[in-house]
Amino acid sequence: MTLHRTYRLPLFALAWLLVLVGAACAPLPAGDAGGAAIGTLRVAGPNVFLNGARARDGASVHDGDTVTTGAASSAFVAFNEGGFVQLDENTDPRFSFRVETRGRQRCIHIQIDIGQIFIDKDVQCFSTPDVTGNLGSRVNIRVSGKETIVTVLAGRALMFGEREQSIPAAGEASWRRGRQIGSLRLLDAPELAATVGWRERYPGWCCVGERLEQRLPEQCDRQQFSFDRRQAEAGCRPRAAAGWCCLAGGRVVQMPAAQCRGFFSADEEQARQRCPAPPRPGWCCQDGRLSETTASQCRGFFADERREAQQRCRPQTGWCCLRGKAVEMNAEQCRRGQGRFAGERSELGDCRLRVLPLLPERQPTRPLPPSTPAVIE
Numbered sequence: 001m002t003l004h005r006t007y008r009l010p011l012f013a014l015a016w017l018l019v020l021v022g023a024a025c026a027p028l029p030a031g032d033a034g035g036a037a038i039g040t041l042r043v044a045g046p047n048v049f050l051n052g053a054r055a056r057d058g059a060s061v062h063d064g065d066t067v068t069t070g071a072a073s074s075a076f077v078a079f080n081e082g083g084f085v086q087l088d089e090n091t092d093p094r095f096s097f098r099v100e101t102r103g104r105q106r107c108i109h110i111q112i113d114i115g116q117i118f119i120d121k122d123v124q125c126f127s128t129p130d131v132t133g134n135l136g137s138r139v140n141i142r143v144s145g146k147e148t149i150v151t152v153l154a155g156r157a158l159m160f161g162e163r164e165q166s167i168p169a170a171g172e173a174s175w176r177r178g179r180q181i182g183s184l185r186l187l188d189a190p191e192l193a194a195t196v197g198w199r200e201r202y203p204g205w206c207c208v209g210e211r212l213e214q215r216l217p218e219q220c221d222r223q224q225f226s227f228d229r230r231q232a233e234a235g236c237r238p239r240a241a242a243g244w245c246c247l248a249g250g251r252v253v254q255m256p257a258a259q260c261r262g263f264f265s266a267d268e269e270q271a272r273q274r275c276p277a278p279p280r281p282g283w284c285c286q287d288g289r290l291s292e293t294t295a296s297q298c299r300g301f302f303a304d305e306r307r308e309a310q311q312r313c314r315p316q317t318g319w320c321c322l323r324g325k326a327v328e329m330n331a332e333q334c335r336r337g338q339g340r341f342a343g344e345r346s347e348l349g350d351c352r353l354r355v356l357p358l359l360p361e362r363q364p365t366r367p368l369p370p371s372t373p374a375v376i377e
Helices: 005-025 189-195 197-201 229-234 268-273 306-313 331-336
Strands: 037-044 048-050 060-062 067-069 074-079 084-087 094-099 106-111 115-127 132-143 148-160 164-167 171-176 179-186 204-208 211-215 242-246 252-256 281-286 289-294 301-303 317-322 325-330 340-342
Touching (some): 164 171, 189 197, 204 229, 252 268, 289 306, 317 331, 325 331, 331 340
Parallel strands (some): 106 115
Antiparallel strands (some): 037 060, 037 074, 048 067, 094 106, 115 132, 148 171, 281 289, 281 301, 317 325, 317 340
């Protein structure tokens, strides 16, 4: 059976439309959102996806990214601004930066259509199909498709449905399509622990001091927390003590002591004091000759710039009064001959040798011989 010609063009256009729709719905590669970095992703289980592609542990989460968890899997995002969020299985939040109209606070916004998350952050914004809100501190949110349940373990939550509702610590409330269902409940400690009991299915590890321990993310340094024990254990290995090293040329850089081949100190200021800058190079005019050297090695006129030293090193011609004669020569030659130099002949004045008259030598007076007394006969 053949199709009538009049139906071929519409069916051809429909085929192209399906191709375009399929391309538009195809999952984005991980990290292709291209926005500003929000945090670092940690992966637990086989079914964690970033923008539809299988997520890599340690990947960066950016503005506009979507993190999805499947069965028996959890994800943890350590925010660059501090705090974190943990996802239960079968959860699909989308992350973005936003400035809330209420309070004008800049926050990381999490849009949750289905699933459960635990948030530990001072300022956090979220929205579900049922309600939106601003959070502070530790809050658990569960979206079932029928309702949204918000449980505040510490801090507070401000909800925006048909009316504004504040939830204090240890409080829990439910919403459905913008309307609060029932009244606010206050939970005791066992009930609060049961609410977040799902997190116990995904134990994590971190280094406490130099010892590896199994703990919750909020009990660890957020950036050092990992679901992978071997990865966390690598962070517990003793690290070489780092400090400041004086390298050749007067450079001070930070590095482990074992790698330093110069003076090493844990104190940066001390390292810089013991690492003087190299001698300052420049130009020296000495005995009429120009040379490149350092200030300490120059025995004549020293300058940083070659032109300045060269000007001082040019022979200055003029007249020299040397041994009673006025001779035309440069100042350096006159100085070497121990003469008297002047730029103009007239400045020398009288250059004749001055002959001082010799004073007559005084002849020593000879003593008169003793006179013989005359004998008068």
